[in-house]
Amino acid sequence: MASGKQYAAINSMLDQINSCLDHLEEKNDHLHARLQELLESNRQTRLEFQQQLGETPGDASL
Template identity: 90%
Template sequence: MPGFIMKPPMMDSLKQSHLAQTFRGSRGHLQQEYAAINSMLDQINSCLDHLEEKNDHLHARLQELLESNRQTRLEFQQQFGEDPSDASP
């Protein structure tokens, strides 16, 4: 039987309608999941931004403290290094 082409069975309109609703429903469900994931990622991003700001602030404060300690140490070294006899017991 050359040239014989087998056609798929025809679906009745009820099955087609059901498949179309299922597809739309699953697509809508996926869109909701993507929206929820995007919302969570936005919240995580906001938290990370806040942590980065805090980290930058702490880093700046620690740099200030480090510089202050260096200055204090240099002042003590100069004070006691220049005239050790002036040091209180």
């Protein structure tokens, strides 16, 4: 059987693991938000590029 000290040590380790997981979740959320920003920026840039191509005369076939 585990003693009170062993339970306290296990609880402490679980608290540390929980803290690490919380930190990783925060980082993951931040990275996900940043990725969404980058994807939207890329989408906007691509649309602008396509619009510019559509506004130029049909010289692409030359």
